[in-house]
Structure formats: structure tokens, C-alpha cells
Amino acid sequence: MTVLVTGAGGQVGRAALRELGDRGIGLRHAELDVTDAAAVMAAVDEHHPELILHAAAWTDVDGAETDREGATRANVDANRHVAAAAKAVGARLVTLSTDFVFDGAKREPYLESDAVGPLSFYGETKLLGERAALETHPEGTWVVRTAWVYDEEGTNFPRLILRLAETRDTLRVVEDQSGSPTYAGHLAPLLLALPDQVPPGIRHIAGSGAATRREWAEAVLAAAGRSTVVEGATSDEFPTPAQRPAYSVLASEHADTPVLPPWRVGVEACMAGFVA
């Protein structure tokens, strides 16, 4: 089976291509701009994949607040273009969405049927992107909402924490945001297998369990063998242009949704890659 991966240079794209080996055709941003409908159609037509993993997206959550047009093109319009191309060649589509579609008012894990209410423009675009893909190619689209994704190389929270720990003995990390840290290396294989396992629609797949950002940072530092002290802080100490949900832990209400290992297992697996 041939699988086309958009956003091949990103965290999820890279992990998927490692998993796919020869079966994967990865197109990086420079090779395919997913906001260009004609280019998307031409690429899909050329490769005729059976499955498309649409891992390209605008992921700069704060930047989306100021460049709303750019974020909309990349997260909403592109989803429509990719879904239309998938439909045209009879391919199945797995596209990614986010825990940031929720407002964070809940205090137990968010399920697929819970009411959405994005706090940020990024969350808004991802929600509209979900709908665009599902409306365009309803029989062949799987939307996977995931959360707090990281890998060994990307621009992500664990790498930020490790960088800060190089020059500081104590770090202050927010403990009023809880979520589901998700290792891309664990997520990617499940994304690729999903269309063979469950009907089309929305699924929540993220590292199991719940973590505050402080707990996540502590786990990263412990796995990296660092003795840095982590103190708890509140989000108001670190103002950002985009508002994040205070609580956005994900779980699935469907018994057949594949489950990822506990988030701490993901941290340890990823850190093994860091220190190797």
C-alpha cells in the first residue's frame, strides 16, 4: 500500500515515514504547499496513494493570532484541498486535529462528542479544518485529535525544557495546564493503521493519562538524568498571545479506538533517542 505523507518534515510526518519505509512517499513543505489546491491534486494524482496522512499544518499557536489568513489557508482551506484530492483518487485520508478545539472547562478527559469551544484562533482553524475534510470526503476521512506532540527533533516542550536546564538549576513551569503529552513515535503507527480498524469520523488518540506541564517537565528531566529543580508556576506568569485550555486531556468514548501507552512511557522512549 502506498501512503502519501504531507508535512513530511514535521514531527508526525517524520515519524510516519520512519514507520512506512519504502511504502511511504513524503512531501515536505518545500515540495508540496498544501494551500495550493492544484498542486495538491497534481501530487495526489501523480502518486495515486491508497492512504494520505495529512500531517502538514500551521502549528504556530501564537502566530495564528496575528496571521489569521495564513493559519486559515493552511489549516482550513488545505484540509479541503487534500480531502478533495483523496476523494478524486479513492484514497483514504487521515488528518490531524487538536485538543485546543476544547475550552478546558471540564475536569475529566474530553471525549469525541463533547462540545467544542476553541479559545485560540489556531484551535478555531483546526476545528474548521476537521469539518472541511469531513464534509468534502465523508466516507473516507479519519480526523484524529491529538495533543502536546513531541519528538526528538522538533520545536517542542521537552526540548525547550532540556535547553533551559543547560543553564539553570531551577525552572519555573506552569502547573495550571493539564493535557496528554504524546510521543510522535508512538502516535504515527496508530494513525497509519486506523482506517483499517475503525469507521471514518473523529477519534481522540493521545498519550494515556494526564499530566500538568510541570509533571511533564519533571519526567523529561528525570529521563534525561538531570537534577534540575522544577517549581510550579501559573499561566499568568508567562502571558502568551493565544489562550490555552487549562485542561485538555483527551480520551476516547469508542471501545475500538487504539490506545497509546501511558504518557510517561512516551517520554522515556523519546529521551532514549535524545541521549543515544
Ligand SMILES: NC(=O)c1ccc[n+]([C@@H]2O[C@H](COP(=O)([O-])OP(=O)(O)OC[C@H]3O[C@@H](n4cnc5c(N)ncnc54)[C@H](OP(=O)(O)O)[C@@H]3O)[C@@H](O)[C@H]2O)c1
Ligand atoms: N505539535 C503539537 O503539539 C500538536 C498537538 C495537537 C495536534 N497537532 C496536530 O498534529 C499535526 C502534526 O503536527 P506536528 O507536531 O508534526 O507539527 P510540525 O512539527 O510543526 O509539522 C508541521 C509541518 O507542516 C509543514 N507545513 C506548514 N505549512 C505548510 C504548507 N502550507 N504546506 C505544506 N506543509 C506545511 C511544516 O513545514 P515548515 O515548518 O517548513 O513550515 C511542518 O513540517 C498538525 O495537524 C497539528 O495541528 C499537533
